[in-house]
Amino acid sequence: MAYSDLIDDLLKRNPRAAAKLITKVENDFEAAEQIINKIFKYTGNAYILGITGAPGCGKSTLISTxxxxxxxxxKKVGILAVDPTSPLTGGALLGDRIRMKENFSFKDVFIRSMANRGQLGGLARATEDAIKILDAYGCDIIIVETVGVGQSEVDIFKSAQTVAVLLVAGLGDDIQAIKAGIMEITDIFVVNKMDIPGADKKVAEIQQMLELNLNYKYESNNDNEDFTNKYKWAPEIVKVNSKTGENFDIFLDLIHKHQKFIQKKEIFANYQINRIRNETFQILKHKITKKVEGLLRSNSEIDKYIKLVMDKSMDPYSMANLIIKLLGIE
Ligand SMILES: Nc1nc2c(ncn2[C@@H]2O[C@H](COP(=O)(O)OP(=O)(O)O)[C@@H](O)[C@H]2O)c(=O)[nH]1
Ligand SMILES: [Mg+2]
Structure with missing residues (x-):
């Protein structure tokens, strides 16, 4: 059976099999479908932590520490770097890799960048599949690093159980630079580089922002008021030095506190529902787009509509509505 040898090796915790399977799901949508179909039942054990922040704010250093x-x-840790500023050939990621390689053994830590190439069906879909592969591979914790500026990154973080955003004093507009959607789903704000002046001011700025904008994670995506009032997570703030590890005991405590919070039955169910909705949406986007593209390329019915639009007997919106009928997804 296709991929069954690789999947057997993956379940035996072979890192090369994990790497190969991630490449497959990145580049081949049909392969992804078959692979996830086989491994899905082995997933659900990993704790997924999203880390985001502007380039240079110290994400890779923090993740390393x-x-x-x-x-x-x-713990066995998987790291997925979804960072367009760190292409495989680029200096930053190469640096990360060397640092990581020096510090950890392959047995304990699996590190991988989600490359910009490929990703048929979108970055969020490919990353979600890579998370599942690392979950089945036996990672206890999967850390996903992004720069937090695109919609696909907001979508990726719907898979994360805990989201931490890094900010740095002096970078000025970094709060604005990160996509608003990510700020809304942030559980822990980390002011990194506490050794440089202005860290406390940054903490105060975040506090102020949170007081002004009480759009917390479990309020923004739930229509059930009882639920949201009962299970509200107020984002936490911590300042750290990722180079020395100062305050990482506090940061870890906050991660564990949030982990405990999200593992409450009702909250975990809510997280799972949102995640399943989002991942299915990513898959459907690709499948439906492909169907529509095929239809528009060659279909006698469509050719008729095109002529009608050319004659001005029909407008493109009406044509689109007819195509939706043709697809049977009205
Ligand atoms: N002073 C100081 N420098 C840091 C700290 N954390 C990271 N850096 C430095 O900031 C630079 C960017 O770090 P990096 O982890 O590559 O940032 P990334 O682009 O967000 O992944 C590097 O030179 C790090 O050594 C910190 O806590 N204090
Ligand atoms: Mg980095």
Whole structure:
């Protein structure tokens, strides 16, 4: 059966199999469909942590320090870098890789960048599949690093159980630079580089922003008022030095606190529902787009509509409505 050898190896915790399967789901939508179909039942054990922030704010350094703490606690960690500023050939990621390689063994830490190439069916879909592969591979914790500026990154973070945003004093507009959708789903604000002046001012700025904008995670995406009042997470703020590890004990406590919060039955169900809705949406976007493209390219009915639009007997919106009828998804 296709991919069954690779999947067997994946379940035996072979990192090469994990790497190969991630490449497959990135580049081949049909392969992704078959692979996820086989491994889905082995997923659901990993804790998924999203880390975002502007380039240079210290995400990779923070992840490296955090990973060391997790590994010291006997955890197996997977890291997915979804960062267009770090292409495979670029200096930044290469630097990350060398740092990571020096610090960790392949047995404990799997690091991978989601490349810009490929990603048939979207970055969010490919990343969600890569998360599942690392979950089945046996990672206890999967850390996803992004720069937080695109819609696909907001979508990616719908898979994360805990989302941390990094900000740095002196970077000025970094709060604005990160997409608003991500700020709304942020659980922990981390002011990194606490060793440089202005860190406390940054903490105060975030506090102020939170007081002005009480659009918290479980309020914004739930219509059930009882639910949201009962289970509200007020975002936490911590300042750290990722180079020295200062305050990482506090940061880890906050991560564990949020982990406990989200694992409450009702909240976890809510997280799962949102995640399933989002991932299915990513898959459907690709499938329906492909169908529509095929239809528009060659279909006698469509050719008739095109002539009608050319004659001005029909407008493009009416044509689109007829196509939706043709697809049977009205
Ligand atoms: N002073 C100081 N520098 C830091 C700290 N964290 C990271 N850096 C430095 O900031 C630069 C960018 O870090 P990097 O992790 O590559 O940022 P990324 O682009 O967000 O992944 C590097 O030179 C790091 O050494 C910190 O807590 N304090
Ligand atoms: Mg980085």
């Amino acid at each position: 955090l990973t060391k703490l997790f590994v010291d606690n006997g």
